[in-house]
Amino acid sequence: MYKRILVAVDGSETSRRAFEAALDLAKAMGSTLQPFYVVENTPMYFDAPGYDPSILRNQMIAQGKELAEDMDKAMSERGVQGAMVTGEASSLDDVPTLVLNAAKAQGADLIVMGTHGRRGFQRLILGSVAERCVRQSALPVLLIPTAAGSTQTGAE
Numbered sequence: 570m571y572k573r574i575l576v577a578v579d580g581s582e583t584s585r586r587a588f589e590a591a592l593d594l595a596k597a598m599g600s601t602l603q604p605f606y607v608v609e610n611t612p613m614y615f616d617a618p619g620y621d622p623s624i625l626r627n628q629m630i631a632q633g634k635e636l637a638e639d640m641d642k643a644m645s646e647r648g649v650q651g652a653m654v655t656g657e658a659s660s661l662d663d664v665p666t667l668v669l670n671a672a673k674a675q676g677a678d679l680i681v682m683g684t685h686g687r688r689g690f691q692r693l694i695l696g697s698v699a700e701r702c703v704r705q706s707a708l709p710v711l712l713i714p715t716a717a718g719s720t721q722t723g724a725e
Contacts, residue, residue: 571600575677577668577698578604578640578653580632583683587713588640591681594711595649600678602651604640605671606633609658630655665701672708681711 576591578584588604595602608629610622637653644651654675656667672680684699703710 571595571598571678573601573603573675573677574679574681575603575605575668575672575675577680577682577702578606578636580606580636581683581685583685583713583715587681587683588643590711590713592643592647592649594679594681595644595651596647600649602644602649603671603675603677604636604651604653605668606636606653606655607658607664607667608633608655609664664698665705668698668702669706672706677708679709679711680706681713684712684714 571594574591574595576584576588578588591602591604594600608626610626633653633655637655640653654671656662656671658664658667662670668680668682671677680702682699682702685697699710699712703712
């Protein structure tokens with residue numbers, strides 16, 4: 570059903586769960602999987618005295634490389650084709666725009682993402698990345714909630 574799946578990852582626990590769900594789906598369907606990581610430049614700190622945006626940017630780039638290694642290894646172990654791609658957010662291209670553009674460029678049939686990532690404060694101001702992707706996407710979007718995979722107690 571889905572031949573090409575894009576999964577948005579940001580290093581958060583929820584995005585790791587989204588990656589695992591996308592990996593399982595890609596394995597079951599014989600799909601290509603493309604993890605997509607965004608280096609986000611947070612403009613609200615640029616005018617702060619003593620703030621050097623290159624420090625945060627370099628940390629995010631390093632995190633992206635680390636994620637790429639982990640995810641490429643997991644995909645290889647499961648026999649799933651694909652590789653991580655990185656984008657960089659700007660004042661013109663925010664995270665949801667980059668995710669949707671990457672899905673279009675890849676020819677994705679499905680976008681998978683977590684409901685909450687590392688961008689908690691921005692979510693309060695601008696609305697969540699996941700919500701904006703769902704609203705603006707012409708593709709199906711599979712949302713993996715924060716509680717997915719956690720052990721829950723209670724009646725079954």
